Amino acid sequence: EDQVTQSPEALRLQEGESSSLNCSYTVSGLRGLFWYRQDPGKGPEFLFTLYSAGEEKEKERLKATLTKKESFLHITAPKPEDSATYLCAVFTTGTASKLTFGTGTRLQVTL
């Protein structure tokens, strides 16, 4: 059974204090790993897709990386508007495009 574990559960940063969120996975046949952002009361918003180990994607203050066992979402010099829950999900072979989600990391960035 595919498993996705995210850590930490919650993270509080001061504005400008860089950090990383972790997503570790145990799956058979990874086809893709996705990062989503979810604001309170809203649906998940797509951020990145990573397909193979060594791949990196960047968007503003966010950078996602992928290894054979885990993915990191690096947040550089965060701002309060980066506060949200960040979700990781995997897409594997033989699953008819179904995603398996982690439970998310709740990020709070304060002034």
Add this chain to the structure above:
Amino acid sequence: NAGVTQTPKFRILKIGQSMTLQCTQDMNHNYMYWYRQDPGMGLKLIYYSVGAGITDKGEVPNGYNVSRSTTEDFPLRLELAAPSQTSVYFCASRETSGTYEQYFGPGTRLTVT
């Protein structure tokens, strides 16, 4: 494009009542999905569809039914609502080929009392 839209946004049901959660997408996506999200838990797949007329069960299908008569619409039916169905429900869609990412609607918050 409006993307994925869901109605209603909020609903309170009594135990044993039934209702349909509506989901519509205007991106001509063949794949559509229904998830539920409970506090502290990851999104769980309820049902999915790979095209009009084709549906299949996900991880937690009990107590729910779906239909897919058009490409645009994918309603989720709750029969005999139970307190365990209190949750936030999200509909999502994606293209048939390409990058596989799913696009989510704003969600329906359902309370069963």
